[in-house]
Amino acid sequence: MQQNQGKNAKQHVQDVQSNLMDSTNCLNQALNSVEKPENRQKIQNTLNSVESALNSVNSTLSNYQE
Secondary structure, eight states: OOOOTTOOHHHHHHHHHHHHHHHHHHHHHHHHHOOSHHHHHHHHHHHHHHHHHHHHHHHHHHTOOO
16 A cells, blocks of 8 residues: 555545556456356446446546646
8 A cells, every 4th residue: 555645635546546447457357267157247347337436537637627
């Protein structure tokens, strides 16, 4: 976990962006190795939610007022 001290709001949001990107990668790896269809669907649903959150964070950063 990165240090929280001394970071401004935008840097915290960038940390979230990085963590969501890492989560997306991990979930894609999970999809590549999952065996049971019901588990595949659960992982896919989670991935969809993470990707939605990532889109929201990207929008926040793109429109961030300095």
